[in-house]
Amino acid sequence: MLYPAEYSAARTVLLDALEALSSHLPSIVLVGAQGVYLHTGSAELAQPPMTTDADLALDTSALADEPEITSALKSAGFTPGRNPGSWLSRTGIAVDLMVVPAQSGTTKKDARAARISPHARDTARITPGLEPALVDHCLQVITALEPTDPRQIELKVAGPAALLIAKSIKIAERIADAEAGKSERLKEKDALDMFRLLQAIETEDLARGIQKHFADPQAAEVSRRGLAAMRHHGTTTRSPMPELATRAASGDSTVALSFVTLTLDLLDAVSELK
Incomplete structure (x- = not known):
């Protein structure tokens, strides 16, 4: 399959970052769109998999x-971006490192x-919403999308249910920010990524993944919030999602x-399973 150049470049930078952090791989979970596409491929959509960055969750409970x-990361050529956790490659592609609130080392509500x-x-x-990924993941081999790049790195990848909840x-x-008059723009691609997973x-399989979340107190709370959001924003054809x-x-x-039908099936x- 021929991937968009931007997506191939994002995968290359992801591998660069993982090589730099090779000693920490047991504490890293791939989340975000690249995780979605590893589980779904093209998902029978006309739109090819497309992302221009990489998202990594750190499990600090076992971080060396x-x-x-x-x-x-600096030794590997990455530089800090404008926001905490954002790391830019030499070509300007971002790799975002994220930690769930309970592992953040601070209780300040406005801390970033x-x-x-x-x-x-x-x-x-x-970054809230990634708690399920810390208990719902599997090892996968991450490969380059450029035919001349032979690299392969084994990494934990968030499970489909964890990725769906996070999205x-x-x-x-x-949506809440937009309703409050804030300037945050709704990203259509996030909803399409949800549809890819559904x-x-x-x-x-998605229901069993969510059941796994329910066995962990923090993941359970987050997963229930994600399901409530799907029920509120995704169960009619005129709903935002x-x-x-x-x-x-x-x-x-x-x-x-199809989005509505699959969402209702999952909620049922x-x-x-409860």
Whole structure:
């Protein structure tokens, strides 16, 4: 499959970052769009997989002290971006390092940078919604998308259910910001990524993943919030999530109804497993 140049470049930079952080791989989980595409491929959509960055969650419960992450990334040619946890490659492609609030080392509500000493203060950004990924993941081999790049790195990848919940929460937060008059722009691609997961992964498998979240107190709370957001924003064809997904799919009229049907099926399946 021929991938968009931007996506191939993002995968190359992801591998660069993972090489720099090779000693920390047991504590890293791939999240975000690259995780979605590893599970779904093209998901039978006309729109090819597309992302221009990489997202990594750090599980600080077992994170080693050395090598210091900031120093390791700088030695590999990465520079700090404008926001905590954002690291830019020499070509300007971002790799975002994120930590869930409970592992952030601070209880300040407005804090953005995690305190994961002895690693530098702006190493990672505090990001809610990734708690399920810390308990719902599997090892996968990450390969380059450029045919001349032979690199392969084994890494934990968030499970489809964890990725779906994270996307749901992200969209719900942005909807709330938009309703409050903030300038946060709703990203249509996030909703299309949700649809990719709903379409490509069996409903029963997604429900079993969510059941795994329910066994962990922090993941359970987050997963329930994500499901509530799907129920509130994704269960009619005029709800924001299916409308955003439709726009991202170039107006494909079949997307909204399929999104709603699959969402309702999942909500029913989760309810039956409780």
